[in-house]
Each structure stands twice: as C-alpha cells, then as structure tokens.
Amino acid sequence: MTRVDAARLQRDLxxxxxxxxxxxxxxxxxxxxxxxxxxxxxxxxxxxxAGLDLELDGLGNMFVSIPGASxxxxxxxxxxxxxxxxxxxxxxxxxxxxxxxECLRRIRELGISTERPVRAVVFSDEEGNYGSLLGSxxxxxxxxAQQLGQLTGRDGDRLVDxxxxxxxxxxSPAETRLGESALAAFVELHIEQGPKxxxxxxxxxxxxxxxxxxxxxxxxxGQADHAGTTPMLSRSDALVAASDFIARIxxxxxxxxxxxxxxxxFTHVHPGAANVVPGEVECSLDFRDPDLAVIEKLGRDLEAxxxxxxxxxxxxxxxAPSVTVPPVPMHGLVQRAVADAADELGLSRTSIASGAxxxxxxxxxxxxxxxxxxxxxxxxxxxxxxxxxxxxxxNGANVLLATVLRLAGRQPVSGREx
Amino acid sequence: MTRVDAARLQRDLxxxxxxxxxxxxxxxxxxxxxxxxxxxxxxxxxxxxAGLDLELDGLGNMFVSIPGASxxxxxxxxxxxxxxxxxxxxxxxxxxxxxxxECLRRIRELGISTERPVRAVVFSDEEGNYGSLLGSxxxxxxxxAQQLGQLTGRDGDRLVDxxxxxxxxxxSPAETRLGESALAAFVELHIEQGPKxxxxxxxxxxxxxxxxxxxxxxxxxGQADHAGTTPMLSRSDALVAASDFIARIxxxxxxxxxxxxxxxxFTHVHPGAANVVPGEVECSLDFRDPDLAVIEKLGRDLEAxxxxxxxxxxxxxxxAPSVTVPPVPMHGLVQRAVADAADELGLSRTSIASGAxxxxxxxxxxxxxxxxxxxxxxxxxxxxxxxxxxxxxxNGANVLLATVLRLAGRQPVSGREx
Numbered sequence: 001m002t003r004v005d006a007a008r009l010q011r012d013l014x015x016x017x018x019x020x021x022x023x024x025x026x027x028x029x030x031x032x033x034x035x036x037x038x039x040x041x042x043x044x045x046x047x048x049x050a051g052l053d054l055e056l057d058g059l060g061n062m063f064v065s066i067p068g069a070s071x072x073x074x075x076x077x078x079x080x081x082x083x084x085x086x087x088x089x090x091x092x093x094x095x096x097x098x099x100x101x102e103c104l105r106r107i108r109e110l111g112i113s114t115e116r117p118v119r120a121v122v123f124s125d126e127e128g129n130y131g132s133l134l135g136s137x138x139x140x141x142x143x144x145a146q147q148l149g150q151l152t153g154r155d156g157d158r159l160v161d162x163x164x165x166x167x168x169x170x171x172s173p174a175e176t177r178l179g180e181s182a183l184a185a186f187v188e189l190h191i192e193q194g195p196k197x198x199x200x201x202x203x204x205x206x207x208x209x210x211x212x213x214x215x216x217x218x219x220x221x222g223q224a225d226h227a228g229t230t231p232m233l234s235r236s237d238a239l240v241a242a243s244d245f246i247a248r249i250x251x252x253x254x255x256x257x258x259x260x261x262x263x264x265x266f267t268h269v270h271p272g273a274a275n276v277v278p279g280e281v282e283c284s285l286d287f288r289d290p291d292l293a294v295i296e297k298l299g300r301d302l303e304a305x306x307x308x309x310x311x312x313x314x315x316x317x318x319x320a321p322s323v324t325v326p327p328v329p330m331h332g333l334v335q336r337a338v339a340d341a342a343d344e345l346g347l348s349r350t351s352i353a354s355g356a357x358x359x360x361x362x363x364x365x366x367x368x369x370x371x372x373x374x375x376x377x378x379x380x381x382x383x384x385x386x387x388x389x390x391x392x393x394x395n396g397a398n399v400l401l402a403t404v405l406r407l408a409g410r411q412p413v414s415g416r417e418x
Numbered sequence: 419m420t421r422v423d424a425a426r427l428q429r430d431l432x433x434x435x436x437x438x439x440x441x442x443x444x445x446x447x448x449x450x451x452x453x454x455x456x457x458x459x460x461x462x463x464x465x466x467x468a469g470l471d472l473e474l475d476g477l478g479n480m481f482v483s484i485p486g487a488s489x490x491x492x493x494x495x496x497x498x499x500x501x502x503x504x505x506x507x508x509x510x511x512x513x514x515x516x517x518x519x520e521c522l523r524r525i526r527e528l529g530i531s532t533e534r535p536v537r538a539v540v541f542s543d544e545e546g547n548y549g550s551l552l553g554s555x556x557x558x559x560x561x562x563a564q565q566l567g568q569l570t571g572r573d574g575d576r577l578v579d580x581x582x583x584x585x586x587x588x589x590s591p592a593e594t595r596l597g598e599s600a601l602a603a604f605v606e607l608h609i610e611q612g613p614k615x616x617x618x619x620x621x622x623x624x625x626x627x628x629x630x631x632x633x634x635x636x637x638x639x640g641q642a643d644h645a646g647t648t649p650m651l652s653r654s655d656a657l658v659a660a661s662d663f664i665a666r667i668x669x670x671x672x673x674x675x676x677x678x679x680x681x682x683x684f685t686h687v688h689p690g691a692a693n694v695v696p697g698e699v700e701c702s703l704d705f706r707d708p709d710l711a712v713i714e715k716l717g718r719d720l721e722a723x724x725x726x727x728x729x730x731x732x733x734x735x736x737x738a739p740s741v742t743v744p745p746v747p748m749h750g751l752v753q754r755a756v757a758d759a760a761d762e763l764g765l766s767r768t769s770i771a772s773g774a775x776x777x778x779x780x781x782x783x784x785x786x787x788x789x790x791x792x793x794x795x796x797x798x799x800x801x802x803x804x805x806x807x808x809x810x811x812x813n814g815a816n817v818l819l820a821t822v823l824r825l826a827g828r829q830p831v832s833g834r835e836x
Contacts, residue, residue: 032596227683231613239683239685
C-alpha cells in the first residue's frame with residue numbers, strides 16, 4: 001500500500017509547531033495574526049518546493065492542486081486549518097492541514113493517477129478569532145458585505161481591514177461561495193480532542209457525526225449591596241444564585257443522556273469587588289449531543305432549573321438561547337472508505353461522534369464528507385498539553401491518503417509510478 | 419439647644435453631590451481624581467467663606483479650625499471623607515465631612531466657647547483607590563517611604579506621583595503620624611449603609627463597634643478541557659467546584675452566627691471561554707462579625723468546606739487567608755455623649771455595630787472615638803441608589819453638634835453668643 005513519508009510529515013509538524021510558540025509551550029497562531037502569516041508563508045513555500053499549485057480566495061482559504069489536474073471534474077478535497085486558539089497546541093488543525101499537503105506531495109511524487117483531481121485546502125479562521133469556522137462557512141453559504149463588515153476580532157479590529165492587508169487572500173471576501181459541482185467528496189484528518197480512543201486503545205476513529213450544539217447566555221440579576229452592612233437574609237446575591245445553578249449542571253446533564261456534555265465556561269460578576277454583594281452574574285452555557293432531541297430537552301431542562309434557582313434566591317433570570325446547530329452526520333460513503341482504509345492498514349477502528357465543531361460540518365453541506373480521528377493523549381486539546389504520538393500521526397495520515405485515493409478513484413498502476 | 423443650619427447643610431450636600439455625578443445618577447469621585455480635586459476646592463472655599471483656618475498634611479488630609487483656637491490643648495475632632503467608590507452615592511463620607519464643617523461654622527457664628535478646641539477633618543482616600551482608609555491610617559500609624567512607593571491606584575498610577583501633583587497636600591507623606599496628645603476625642607457622623615435603622619424606625623444609631631473583618635483569596639484548580647469532547651465524568655471543572663462552594667456560603671455563615679455576614683464578591687474564571695471547561699477559578703471571601711472568635715470560626719469552617727468541596731470535585735484548593743482586622747470597640751464615653759445628645763433632641767436611638775470599615779477605626783487607636791449612624795433607605799450604599807432623608811441628615815448633624823459640644827466642654831453662655 002502507498003504510505004506517506006512519515007519523517008517528512010513529522011518534520012513539517014515540528015516546523016509548524018515552532019511558529020507562534022511561547023516559552024511556556026503553548027502556541028498562539030490566531031487567524032490573520034503575524035504568526036498565522038508566518039505559518040501561511042511556510043505552507044506556501046512547501047507547496048512551491050513540492051511543485052504544487054496554490055490558489056487563494058477572498059476569505060484567505062488556500063487551495064492546493066497538482067499541476068495539470070482538471071478543474072472541470074469535481075474533486076476530492078482534504079484539509080483543515082493552520083490557525084490556533086490562544087495558547088493552543090500543535091496538532092489541532094495543523095495535523096489535518098499538513099497531512100493533506102503530504103497526500104498531495106505523495107500522489108505527485110509517486111505519479112499516481114486518479115479519476116477525480118485531489119486538492120488540499122487550508123480553511124481560514126477555523127477557531128473563530130473573527131467568526132467560528134469562518135472560511136468554510138464562506139465556502140458553504142457565503143457572506144454578504146454587510147455581514148463581513150460586522151465581524152471583529154478578539155482585539156476589536158475589523159475582519160475587512162485584516163483581509164485587506166492579508167497577502168494570502170485574493171478577490172472579494174463576499175464571493176467565496178462554492179458551487180456544489182466543484183466538490184465530489186471531502187475528508188478531514190483531525191485529533192480526537194477527547195479521551196475515548198486512547199482509553200479504548202483504538203488507532204482510528206471513523207467519525208459518525210458532528211454533534212448537535214445548543215447554548216444560551218444567562219444573567220442572574222439581584223441587587224448589589226455593601227458586603228459588610230447587608231444582613232444575609234436581606235440580600236439578593238446574584239452570584240450565590242448563579243453558583244447554585246452551575247453546581248447542578250453536571251447532574252442534570254447526566255440525567256438527560258449519558259453521552260451529552262453541558263458546560264458553563266465563564267461567569268462575569270458585576271460589580272465584582274470583594275466587598276460588594278454581587279448584583280449581576282452573566283454565564284455562558286454550551287451543551288452538545290449527537291441527538292437533536294436530547295439538545296432540545298437539555299435546553300428546556302436547563303432553563304427550567306435556572307428559573308427555579310433564580311426564584312428560590314429571589315433574583316431575576318434573563319435567558320437568551322443561542323441558535324441550535326443541528327447534528328451533521330458524516331456520509332456513509334466516506335465512513336466506509338475510512339473504515340476500509342484502516343482495515344487494509346491493519347489498524348483498529350471504532351465509530352465515534354465528534355464533540356467539537358469542524359470545517360467538515362460546512363463541507364458536508366456541499367458534498368459527501370467524513371472525518372478521521374487519531375488519539376489525543378489524556379484527551380487534552382486547546383491547551384499546550386495537546387499531544388498525539390508520532391505513530392498515531394503516521395497512522396492517521398496513511399488512512400487519509402488511502403481514503404482520498406479510494407474516493408478519487410485511483411487508476412491502475414502505470415509505468416509513470418515511481 | 420443649639421442646632422445646625424439645616425438648609426445650609428442640605429445645600430452643601432446638593433452642591434457636593436453634583437461633583438463627579440454621571441448622567442446615570444452615580445457619583446465617581448475617587449481619591450486624587452479631577453473630581454476629588456473639584457470637591458476639595460469647593461470645601462476649601464466654604465472654609466474661607468466661613469472664616470475658618472485650613473491646614474494640610476503630606477497625605478492630603480485636611481484639618482479645619484476656628485481662628486485663634488489653641489493648638490496646645492488636645493482637641494475634639496469630627497470628620498469623614500469626600501472621596502467615593504466608583505459609581506457611588508451622595509452620602510457615604512460626604513455627610514460626615516460636611517456636617518463636621520457645619521458644626522464648626524455654627525460654633526464660630528454663634529460664638530460658642532469650648533474648653534477643648536473643635537476641629538473638622540477630611541481624610542484622604544477612605545475608599546481605598548490607593549489604600550483602604552489611607553489618610554487616617556497615616557495619622558494612626560504612619561507609612562514608610564517604601565510602603566508609600568508601592569501603593570498604586572485602580573488605574574495603575576503611583577500614589578507618590580498623585581500626591582506630588584496634588585494641591586491639597588503639604589509636607590512629606592511619610593510624616594503624617596499624629597502624636598496622641600493632639601486628640602482628646604473623635605466622633606464621625608455616617609449613614610448606616612445597612613437596613614437596620616430604617617427597618618426598626620430608629621432615628622439614630624449609637625455605634626458600639628466596628629466589626630471584625632476576615633477574608634481570603636481562594637483558587638480552585640482543575641483542568642481546562644474542550645467543552646465538546648470531554649465527557650462529564652472525565653472533567654476536573656474548577657467552576658463547578660467553586661460554584662458548589664459559593665452556593666453553600668450563606669447557610670454556613672448563618673449556622674455560625676445570626677449577625678455575621680460572608681460574601682464572595684468576585685470570581686475570575688480561566689480561561690473563561692464558552693467552549694472550554696474552566697481550569698481555574700479565583701474567588702474572594704469577605705466575612706465580618708462583631709466578635710473575633712466568630713471570625714476565627716468562620717475562617718476555619720469556610721476553609722474546611724472549601725477543602726471538602728474541592729476534594730469531592732477532584733480539584734485542588736489554594737487558600738490564602740487575608741490579615742484579620744480585629745473589631746474596634748467605640749469608646750463608652752463617646753457612646754454615652756451620643757446617646758445623651760439623641761435623648762436631649764428627643765430622637766429614638768439604638769446601639770448598632772458597623773459592618774463597614776471607617777476612618778474612625780484608625781482614630782480609635784489615638785483617642786476615645788465614636789460614631790453616629792443615620793438611616794439608609796433600603797440599606798443601599800456604594801450605589802447611585804444610596805439615599806438618606808433630609809430629616810435624618812438634619813437629625814444626625816444636630817446629634818453630632820451636641821456630641822462635639824459635650825465632648826469639647828461647652829462653656830457657659832457668654833454675652834458673645836448670638
């Protein structure tokens with residue numbers, strides 16, 4: 001079987017992992033930052049060294065192809081992203097982006113012919129510095145100029161200004177929407193970012209779906225009072241109420257479904273002084289499950305518990321639900337191709353739902369799409385502790401290459417193959 | 419009986435209350451700000467108009483006396499502060515500062531003679547922009563130049579720079595410590611900042627003590643993980659643990675003592691993103707009671723509960739206790755004078771502990787000290803909702819004047835009194 005160049009892939013991940021790395025070990029390569037630019041420059045040079053063609057679009061998505069490949073026939077694409085969360089790790093996004101490039105290099109240097117052209121893609125701003133899954137959502141649905149004008153980054157700068165100064169963008173950011181005919185299939189290699197593959201000592205996760213995502217913003221509104229002079233029974237303490245709610249989230253979630261997760265990721269306490277009884281607490285809620293019905297029940301149950309808790313503490317609840325992102329099933333054709341590739345390579349595999357969002361959930365609206373997961377040590381991700389063994393990196397890339405070749409229709413070996 | 423000029427006092431509070439007031443109703447007149455300067459300038463002009471002498475010290479404390487009063491004899495002082503918390507109210511500090519000035523004006527214009535000289539004082543930075551009770555602590559204990567060099571304001575600026583540019587300071591800030599012989603007694607009029615006087619329909623609170631203050635900074639340290647990919651049972655969620663603790667604080671406090679209060683005023687959640695399981699949560703703790711033994715038990719019980727809660731949630735607890743500020747009893751002599759003054763004026767009174775800290779707690783280390791409280795509507799303070807009825811303002815100022823005259827030894831009425 002055709003394999004990737006494992007040493008080259010490792011070298012690439014090490015080189016890329018040094019870009020934006022802090023002394024503390026974490027990597028900050030947020031979208032359209034100087035560090036993202038350095039990563040794009042490195043990626044562009046690697047494409048040039050490998051004799052591959054690089055195209056850009058108006059949102060900074062990058063498309064790599066083998067010279068001479070037909071643009072008429074719908075292609076098989078693979079890719080991921082080069083940007084990271086602040087203080088993130090070296091594998092999330094990077095693995096899938098570099099492995100897709102490695103697949104293209106391998107196909108070109110071995111002179112492999114495929115019925116459909118194979119492309120590698122780097123999506124812009126997957127981690128949502130300006131907008132979550134920014135680049136792939138642009139390919140799927142497009143943005144109006146007005147929508148783009150409203151997007152700002154963590155630092156308050158405007159996306160349109162960032163794009164205007166970005167060397168790896170070309171054309172109008174509002175005109176990135178992809179015709180359905182361009183794409184025959186999409187497959188993305190990614191680290192699991194959870195503990196399940198490692199815990200079950202499984203090499204490869206064949207992703208069945210990207211889970212359904214629900215969320216809300218809550219505010220518990222009580223009354224700010226002097227912490228020294230206001231008797232306990234005279235208080236409307238918003239933080240005590242919010243805390244009573246947050247402490248009960250895990251139990252509620254596990255009662256609804258053993259697979260779901262529910263998280264309060266932040267609280268903002270106002271006025272937030274040691275000697276003032278908190279008058280208002282804002283909280284985030286993020287809950288996920290493969291099943292839309294479970295998400296709907298979680299939303300109802302969490303809201304009911306929040307209302308009861310607020311009432312019990314004599315404070316007011318403001319509940320603002322976020323838009324529910326429905327689950328995105330991975331296509332059976334691609335799941336089958338991934339499973340067969342793993343079997344051929346003698347790797348153990350299991351079906352697994354992705355708890356995280358990925359660019360694949362946008363690509364799935366355009367063509368049959370699937371994902372390949374490899375184990376994350378300790379399930380750690382979005383953290384400097386993110387780690388995947390080189391053997392798993394290589395396994396994942398080999399499964400990706402075999403999957404892409406299956407989906408693209410590898411031609412019988414010709415004399416040109418070296 | 420001699421009374422204050424209620425109309426003038428009301429006008430003064432209205433004039434002062436317009437300085438630093440936002441359109442939303444709150445007042446921001448933090449120490450050594452432009453708004454504090456405007457208030458000091460107004461105060462200085464009022465002293466000049468009333469023919470009173472104004473002296474300054476190196477920390478910006480202001481001392482007002484009647485011309486010709488002996489500096490040799492230990493005096494009876496009254497006063498409070500002109501600075502506010504951010505977005506505070508019009509009475510906290512202002513009432514006591516303006517009423518003390520009114521007492522001096524009244525004594526001078528009525529030609530009242532006292533055995534001991536009467537002084538009004540404005541303390542610097544009571545609300546702790548640079549240091550809590552900054553000015554009065556300087557009078558009580560002094561600061562070394564090194565200590566002063568380390569104090570910075572909310573905006574990060576250095577106290578020594580602020581003082582160097584402050585027109586109402588004179589001499590070295592390190593040389594403000596007051597000799598014990600300067601002071602015969604101190605009395606401060608203040609709003610209660612709590613709901614007890616209003617709830618019991620009592621005119622005057624004779625303050626028995628300033629409560630003991632305990633505190634701590636806690637950190638619950640778990641592990642930051644992806645909120646979508648980390649199963650509920652694999653998490654070490656620092657916010658769930660912290661919330662479980664905070665929600666139980668009121669019950670624990672009320673079990674220790676019906677009079678005590680305990681507050682978590684802020685939490686800081688790290689990393690604080692909606693889609694990341696919180697890895698660390700810092701919390702403040704502030705607990706108060708008139709009895710030092712109760713504070714010590716509260717400290718022990720809160721720490722034990724925090725440790726148990728952390729253990730139950732599989733996270734680590736870091737507990738850093740703050741220095742305990744012991745209770746400061748008000749002097750029986752001054753309490754007696756306040757009570758007698760209230761009785762003479764036909765006002766109802768009750769003994770009450772102060773849950774808030776005041777400059778009086780520093781002055782109590784220098785001379786017999788007491789405080790007079792008047793009702794706060796709804797117990798609201800440190801808030802634009804802070805409000806005290808004009809009748810209560812007048813009652814408090816009349817009790818202050820009568821108390822000061824008792825303590826200073828009013829001379830028999832002479833022909834000079836108008």
